[in-house]
Amino acid sequence: MRKENVLVAVLVAIIIGGIYTYNAKQTTPVMPPDHPRVDTGPGGFDGVATAHAETLDSAGIQWNEYTTGMARAKQEKKDLFVYFYAPWCSYCNMLKRTTFTDKRIQSYLNENFISISVNTDEKQALSKKYGIRGLPTMWFLEPDSKKISSLPGYVEPDQLLKILEYIHTKSYTTMEFKDFVKNRS
Known part of the structure; x- marks a missing residue:
């Protein structure tokens, strides 16, 4: 035995x-060999150009630190897209390689939202505040930081684009997402 x-x-x-x-x-x-890389230091986005210094990365999404992004959203009266990730998360990395490199997603986020990236390993208090239980998780907030909805897990570019349009057009106040998608078809 x-x-x-x-x-x-x-x-x-x-x-x-x-x-x-x-x-x-x-x-x-x-990452593709031509993808811009910068040393963003602690809290950066894994060596990928992130625009935490509020400079637009022309090849990607303009990511902000949490506090800066919240202030910009109030000032610019734009909804927030808050992306919770961890460097070790395989679905987070897949989201960055596929969905976040889609030009339509980059353009829509940069024009209509203030995007914030939160490394959950470094910002555990924020993770707790938003009830993050799995990664990746994306939160949509109004400019005054009122929670609209969360989206856990990996999502394909086409689906995320529909969700971004649903949130940006405030359609969530008048209809279910399935009806929004049906009306857009």
Whole structure:
């Protein structure tokens, strides 16, 4: 019986090690070679140009730090798009590689929203404030920071664009999302 317990323990350790190795390889962001990169320092967006200094990255989304973005939203009277992520999150990295590199998404966010990126490993109090339980999670807020809705998980560019339009046009105040999509077709 002891040999069986030792064998089970060894197998469990091998499986856990394999899962850890697999996940470590999956979370390395893969960006196109021509994607701009900057050293944003602590709180940056994994070495990807983020515009935390409030300069528009012409090849991407204009990301803001939380406090700066909240102030800009009030001043510019724009809704907020708050993206909660972690560097180790494979779906967050997939969202950055696919959805956030879509030119339509970049343009729509930059024109109609103030976008904020929040690294949940570094900003745990904000994660708690917004009830973040899984990553990625996106929150939509009114300019006065009143919560509109949240969107957990990975979302394809076409779907996110519809959601952004639904929020920006304030259609959520008069109809369900499914009706909005049906009316747009």
